[in-house]
Amino acid sequence: MPVPWLRILDAVIGVTDLARSRKIRTMAAASESQSVAESARVPGGLEARLAGVVVAALKEAFDRDTRRLDLERQQLEAERLRAERAMQLELLRQAADREIARLRLLAGVDLVAWLGSLGLVAVRTSSASARVTLAVAWVLLLAAIATSFAGQGAVARSLEAKSAGSGAPGASTLWLTIFGLALVAISVLV
Numbered sequence: 001m002p003v004p005w006l007r008i009l010d011a012v013i014g015v016t017d018l019a020r021s022r023k024i025r026t027m028a029a030a031s032e033s034q035s036v037a038e039s040a041r042v043p044g045g046l047e048a049r050l051a052g053v054v055v056a057a058l059k060e061a062f063d064r065d066t067r068r069l070d071l072e073r074q075q076l077e078a079e080r081l082r083a084e085r086a087m088q089l090e091l092l093r094q095a096a097d098r099e100i101a102r103l104r105l106l107a108g109v110d111l112v113a114w115l116g117s118l119g120l121v122a123v124r125t126s127s128a129s130a131r132v133t134l135a136v137a138w139v140l141l142l143a144a145i146a147t148s149f150a151g152q153g154a155v156a157r158s159l160e161a162k163s164a165g166s167g168a169p170g171a172s173t174l175w176l177t178i179f180g181l182a183l184v185a186i187s188v189l190v
Contacts, residue, residue: 137183
């Protein structure tokens, strides 16, 4: 019987191919696991550390920005409150200025009326009732001048206490002026 050399040769080549393929597979698996281990160890670890540093830097920057924005909000709120207080004080000062101007006007009217009534005494000295009425008018006009000054002082004190009003002296100045002028008029008519 003839020897099937071709089959034997084919079988030997197949076995060597099988041995080589196993050897190649184990070498490929080993090199693949080694490259995976190296890639996981060196670049992956470096990338993870770099990523951690970047995340920490970003978190710190966001925290710093948040603190800065909070501080800016607080400063804006403080500025707004300061501006409101300044506006209220300015309005209060203007009201006090108006009240003082009114009281000074009344004091000027009182002074002119008092000086004018002094002239009446020199010109008109006929009756005792006219003199008594004129004397009471002088007292009222002088009291009006005094209460005007007291009202101006009250306005200054109330401005310090942050409320612009002359109070009772300011109100009494007007009424004393009116009564004093009325008595001067009555004394002239009598």
